[in-house]
Amino acid sequence: xxxxxxxxxxxxxxxxxxxxxxxxxxxxxxxxxxxxxxxxxxxxxxxxxxxxxxxxxxxxxxxxxxxxxxxxxxxxxxxxxxxxxxxxxxxxxxxxxxxxxxxxxxxxxxxxxxxxxxxxxxxxxxxxxxxxxxxxxxxxxxxxxxxxxxxxxxxxxxxxxxxxxxxxxxxxxxxxxxxxxxxxxxxxxxxxxxxxxxxxxxxxxxxxxxxxxxxxxxxxxxxxxxxxxxxxxxxxxxxxxxxxxxxxxxxxxxxxxxxxxxxxxxxxxxxxxxxxxxxxxxxxxxxxxxxxxxxxxxxxxxxxxxxxxxxxxxxxxxxxxxxxxxxxxxxxxxxxxxxxxxxxxxxxxxxxxxxxxxxxxxxxxxxxxxxxxxxxxxxxxxxxxxxxxxxxxxxxxxxxxxxxxxxxxxxxxxxxxxxxxxxxxx
Numbered sequence: 001x002x003x004x005x006x007x008x009x010x011x012x013x014x015x016x017x018x019x020x021x022x023x024x025x026x027x028x029x030x031x032x033x034x035x036x037x038x039x040x041x042x043x044x045x046x047x048x049x050x051x052x053x054x055x056x057x058x059x060x061x062x063x064x065x066x067x068x069x070x071x072x073x074x075x076x077x078x079x080x081x082x083x084x085x086x087x088x089x090x091x092x093x094x095x096x097x098x099x100x101x102x103x104x105x106x107x108x109x110x111x112x113x114x115x116x117x118x119x120x121x122x123x124x125x126x127x128x129x130x131x132x133x134x135x136x137x138x139x140x141x142x143x144x145x146x147x148x149x150x151x152x153x154x155x156x157x158x159x160x161x162x163x164x165x166x167x168x169x170x171x172x173x174x175x176x177x178x179x180x181x182x183x184x185x186x187x188x189x190x191x192x193x194x195x196x197x198x199x200x201x202x203x204x205x206x207x208x209x210x211x212x213x214x215x216x217x218x219x220x221x222x223x224x225x226x227x228x229x230x231x232x233x234x235x236x237x238x239x240x241x242x243x244x245x246x247x248x249x250x251x252x253x254x255x256x257x258x259x260x261x262x263x264x265x266x267x268x269x270x271x272x273x274x275x276x277x278x279x280x281x282x283x284x285x286x287x288x289x290x291x292x293x294x295x296x297x298x299x300x301x302x303x304x305x306x307x308x309x310x311x312x313x314x315x316x317x318x319x320x321x322x323x324x325x326x327x328x329x330x331x332x333x334x335x336x337x338x339x340x341x342x343x344x345x346x347x348x349x350x351x352x353x354x355x356x357x358x359x360x361x362x363x364x365x366x367x368x369x370x371x372x373x374x375x376x377x378x379x380x381x382x383x384x385x386x387x388x389x390x391x392x393x394x395x396x397x398x399x400x401x402x403x404x405x406x407x408x409x410x411x412x413x414x415x416x417x418x419x420x421x422x423x424x425x426x
Contacts, residue, residue, distance in 0.1 A: 003074075004282050007059065008033040008040075008084075011076030014062060015085040020126045024085075026351055027092035027123070031226060032084045034286055035198055038215065039080030041283040042206035042276070079205045083134050087198045090127035090138045093120040094145040101149070102243060105349060135204060140197045144190035151187055152244055183250040184260065188227040195223030214274035218287065221271070225264040225291060228257055229298045237374060254299070261295045 013028040040058055060077045064070040097120050099105075100113045107113050124142065131138040199219025203211035231247045232254065238245035247257060269288050277283060353372035368377035 001282055001285055005033075005286075006068075007074055008036045008076045008081070008282075010062060010065070010068070010073060011081040012036055012084045012088065013067075014075055015077070015081040016089065019082065019085060019130050020089060020123070023119075024089060024123065024126070027085075027088045029088055029092075032088035032091075034222075034283075035084035035087055035202060036076050036080040037283050037286060038199065038202040039078075039083065039205050040076065041280045042203060042208045042211060042278060043080075044207070044278055079134055080202070082130055083136060083198070083201065083205060086127045086130040086134065086136065086138060087141065089123045090131075090141045091145075091194070093123035093127070094141075096120040096123075097145075098149075134201075136198075136201045141194045144194040148187075148190040151190065152246075152249075155183060155187065155246075156244070156249060184228070184246055184252050184257065185224070187246040187250070188224045191223040191227040192220040193223075195226070196220040208276060211275045214271045218268045218271035218275070221264040221267040222287070222291070225261055225268070225295070228261055228264075229294060232257060232298050233376075234374075237376075258295070258299055261299075265291045265295060 009028070009030070012033045013025050016024045016027055043058075058076060058078060059074045062073055062075045064072055096116050100107050100116050100120075103113075107116055124138075127141075128138045196216040196219040199222070200212045200216040203209060203215050227246075231245055234243075235245055235247050237243075239248055246252075247254070268291060272280075272284070272287060350373035357369060357372060370376070371378045
């Protein structure tokens with residue numbers, strides 16, 4: 001499975017290069033490759049072709065690359081990789097514009113900001129051109145990004161007004177519009193819309209129109225989850241830098257955010273059950289298991305078949321009242337070391353360092369390596385799927401244990417119908 005995962009990651013990177021030039025490869029991302037995985041997982045293979053012919057349709061041999069230790073590899077190709085490239089490029093252009101608007105690093109300088117805007121505009125046009133060739137209208141992504149900025153501005157003003165009302169001794173509950181949970185879902189809505197459209201179009205490319213509705217639902221919840229996890233990961237750094245963060249702005253309790261994330265993971269699993277996959281093993285691992293691992297990692301817990309989750313709404317011993325009960329530390333142990341000061345780099349400096357990490361193979365093989373923008377430790381690409389099959393000799397993975405949180409209820413185990421022989425009961 002790790003070989004397949006790397007094939008899609010490298011295929012996305014090479015599709016960006018082929019359609020949009022070398023520099024566009026900086027838009028390669030883990031989330032984008034799921035688009036390529038979904039297209040291939042739904043696509044019918046010609047039954048009258050031999051194995052080599054069927055493989056050649058979806059794979060090609062790529063030349064040596066520093067990220068693979070100068071080794072050749074079989075990589076994904078075709079419409080799935082190109083759609084993933086188009087979506088990644090448009091969303092990367094939105095991120096560049098967001099950094100420009102925030103004045104991050106060297107982007108606070110007008111000449112650099114102007115150059116970054118030109119790059120973002122070029123990526124928008126390039127992504128739209130490739131999307132049109134594949135029948136996908138990328139304007140839904142651009143509109144979602146624009147709506148995101150409007151929502152953030154409105155939400156900031158609304159919560160600032162609510163704070164003024166509270167300071168005056170009045171109730172500000174009416175201003176909040178349904179509480180922090182409702183406000184968070186308002187913030188994630190544009191991301192949900194964009195990912196739902198991208199996921200649904202994979203069914204169109206694969207010729208499986210019946211999969212559009214469940215994949216749109218899976219994409220919507222995937223977008224919600226990605227947005228929330230990104231916000232939680234960046235919460236401390238954003239607070240130090242004074243940057244906008246939905247969790248901080250809405251005043252949401254981390255326990256509520258965790259519940260939203262767990263609900264999204266469960267919803268994705270349910271939606272995938274209605275998808276007619278031809279070979280959905282890798283999609284099942286990425287969306288049925290790795291999402292749960294990501295939630296556990298961000299919130300500081302482990303997936304040990306129900307062990308390691310703290311339940312309830314109250315704060316645990318030694319915890320701040322607003323701290324998530326899932327983020328636990330031993331109250332008898334020493335206090336955690338102080339967090340080092342943030343080392344956030346601007347877009348240009350980060351890209352320069354990213355290029356160095358790529359050329360030396362650290363992004364692929366080092367574990368962990370330092371994120372070129374935030375300075376946070378990141379897991380090397382080659383290590384992403386290294387442990388997902390340790391418990392059984394199959395192509396599935398080892399973490400569900402009978403439902404969400406290990407309580408034996410919920411979805412009855414996310415490997416139901418996995419068709420891999422893994423009972424997930426280890």
